[in-house]
Amino acid sequence: MTIEKGYTTTLSVDGVTIDRRDIEMLEAIDDHGSMHSAADELGRSYARLQNRIVEIEDAVGPVTERRRGGRGGGGTVLTQNARDLRRRFDRHAAELNGVARVTESVISGTVRDRTGELATVETTVGSILALVPEDASEVQVSIRSDAVVLTDPDETPRGDDTSLRNRFSGTIVEVESGDAIDRVVVRLGDGATLQALVTRASAERLGLEAGRSIMASFKATAARGIGVDSRSES
Amino acid sequence: MTIEKGYTTTLSVDGVTIDRRDIEMLEAIDDHGSMHSAADELGRSYARLQNRIVEIEDAVGPVTERRRGGRGGGGTVLTQNARDLRRRFDRHAAELNGVARVTESVISGTVRDRTGELATVETTVGSILALVPEDASEVQVSIRSDAVVLTDPDETPRGDDTSLRNRFSGTIVEVESGDAIDRVVVRLGDGATLQALVTRASAERLGLEAGRSIMASFKATAARGIGVDSRSES
DNA sequence: CGGCGTTGTATCGACATAGATACTACGATA
DNA sequence: TATCGTAGTATCTATGTCGATACAACGCCG
DSSP, X not given: OOEEEEEEEEEEETTEEEXXXXXXXXHHHHHHSSHHHHHHHHTOOHHHHHHHHHHHXXXXXXXXXXXXXXXXXXXXXXXXXXXXXXXXXXXXXXXXXXXXXXXXXXXXXXXXXXXXXXXXXXXXXXXXXXXXXXXXXXXXXXXXXXXXXXXXXXXXXXXXXXXXXXXXXXXXXXXXXXXXXEEEEEEEETTEEXXXXXXXXXXXXXXXXXXXXXXXXXOGGXXXXXXXXXXXXX | OOEEEEEEEEEEETTEEEEHHHHHXXXXXXXXXXXXXHHHHHTOOHHHHHHHHHHHHHHHOOOEEEEOOTTTTOXXXXXXXXXXXHHHHHXXXXXXXXXXXXXXXXXXXXXXXXXXXXXXXXXXXXXEEXXXXXXXXXXXXXXXXXXXXXXXXXXXXXXXXXXXXXXXXXEEEEEEEOSSEEXXXXXXXXXXXXXXXXXXXXXXXXXXXXXXXXXXXXXXXXXXXXXXXXXXXX
């Protein structure tokens, strides 16, 4: 039984929620120059599609310029507004896609101190500065592997001059080579591990391989805590 | 007109898709100890709710232990399976929530070189190493503000010993103070700006304020390019 | 002028989802 | 044993979404 993380991307503007279907509709209109052919290609009914366009325009403003008349006389073209919307959606989707694909490391701990959203979480591997939005004392801190920076421990005696607030030394347990990206698993101590995504070039430059000791850092703003109520303890 | 980024979180297991509603259902059952009271609290019909439980269990395995009999005799309690599912969902939701809330910086450029997912993107502020999944030559590179590391330019002559592949010098344009987190806008040159989220403590330590020159770095794996076809040019 | 392919609008029906209702089975407790 | 509050099941109905269909308005083009 494998559990797959999923999501749907949306943009909300003034009440209406634009989803992927809407964006595909705009793309099809852009490709074919008319709502009718767009509806045909998408296998949708023209009536619904046209209604949806009007619905969107009521909220977003004009996304199309529509002219009646056939045989070269009429048609529909997108406005810049629509193109902006589309790009915005694509960016948002790409970001979410990144999150869904990237592995995350989870470390449990208890909140020691907090000022606003920022909290100090005490864990078995040490204190972690993280964002924990909810009011919780027992938390799981989740760190996305694309936010973990690896540095050579020999050449970085300091750490006061960056905004990287969380720094841990560990040893590399595993290096999984990908296409151009390697996934590195770092054991921090006490069994807790941290995964990092690094480019192949960085991996070679740092000489990353199993057994090497390494420094793993990540920003407090990239670490997120999720409250765990006592009931849910394993 | 403000556009709000949105998303819906789901977990897919063996055909069924568990959404927030399902998780809330599990929480309500956990709180009240019976499906009936859970249905009452949620304003849902018992029949549907019970059906949904069975549906989920067909795919996920047992998430409840249900016993008939009233007045202390019966009731429903969650299994560890359900608690794991719930926590997993919460983590996933928290990650996505982070993405939706965090601002991003966008820099346009053209792909120069690529090996697999990794590409060198030529922009007005210099080359950026980024992940660009699709086959595109004109891209927009999007960098989440929680992935940008700020460092003091005077004290960081190096750059070879970390996995931070993208480093740019710039000047701070704006510092917006939040609760415990500050949002810093850095001008890289040519009008392109990069936003960074840093803790208040880091901001003070680095002496971040408008006009200060600063080094902004981010990992290649945290920079994502989205293809822009020629039509959509502004 | 007639035809064709558009936009625009209204209505009907298919379908899926979920609430409403009713009834059975069950088990601890008063 | 009667009661009460559970679980389990079946059926009907409301609702919302979308496709299907039909038709009017429009405008270029042959």
